[in-house]
Amino acid sequence: MNILHIDSAITGEASVSRKLTADIVAKLKAANPDTAVTYRDLNKGVPAIDTDWFTAVRTTPENPTPEQQAIVATSDAYLAEVQAADVLVIGLPIYNFTLTAQLKNWLDQIARAGKSFRYTAEGPEGLLKGKRAIIGYAAAGTPIGSEFDHASGYLRFMLGFLGITDVEFVAADRLAMDRDAGLARAQEALEKLAA
Template sequence: MNILHIDSAITGEDSVSRKLTAEIVSRLRAANPGAGVTYRDLNTGVPAIDTDWFKAVRLAPANPTAEQQALVATSDAYLREVQDADVLVIGSPVYNFTITAQLKNWLDQIARAGISFRYTEAGPEGLLKGKRAIIVYSAAGTPMGSEMDFASGYLRFMLGFLGITDVEFVAADRLAYDREAGLARAHAAMDRLAA
């Protein structure tokens, strides 16, 4: 088993999502001795896609410049980590009712037509099939699944668009109102996860 462990919180050691993703990865490794883990901390910076990225990655010039080659290499590295993973454990704290900018940038980097998805006569088809995603949803005041939650539905849809349809959530929400209850719900959800 290959595990891709992704964190995106900006709050460092105080991050609830970071603590919970680490615990999930620990449980997966305990149940699957020999599992490999690739760790990616998106808070260290994920380049946003822009016109230069589009010209380098999407248009794929025959003779790319050194700068274009670097942009392609970065995007390829993110995508390769996902392609190589059997399980993705993604920390997704909610900031301003949605996912972090870093996590959105990462999704933009790996959404590559012809590589991670393609358009067919029947509609779009995700090409990253056969993977499982466990998402830690942490929020101070945004209940998961509520009308103000623009994070969980987007993540489920976007991963499904890329072919990852086995998506489970561990929610530590409403932490500003009752932190202990929110953490207890998250740990109960972790206990229900199949290792």
């Protein structure tokens, strides 16, 4: 089994989502000792897509410049990690009711027509099928699935759009109100998680 482990929290060692993803990966590895893990810390920076990205990646110039080649290589590397993974373990810390900018940038980098999805006569089709995603959701005050949660539904939708429909959440939410209870809910979800 190949795991792609993604973190994006800005809070370093204090991050609950980083602890959740580490615990999820540890549980999966304990049940599958031959598991290979690729780790990507998005907090180190993920380029936002812009006009240069669009020109390099989407219009595929006939004679790309070295800068355009580098832009394509970066986007290809993110996508190759996802394509090689059987399981994605993604940390989803909630800032201002939604996902981190870094995680959004990563999703933008991997959402590539003809590579991770395609348009058909019946509508879009995800090309990253057969993968599982386990999300470590952490929020100080945003209950998962609430009207204020603009992250979990969006991430589930985007993964589904790309063909990843087996999506589970391990949530430590409402930590600012009752940290112990939020962590206990996450631990309970982790224990129920099939490895």
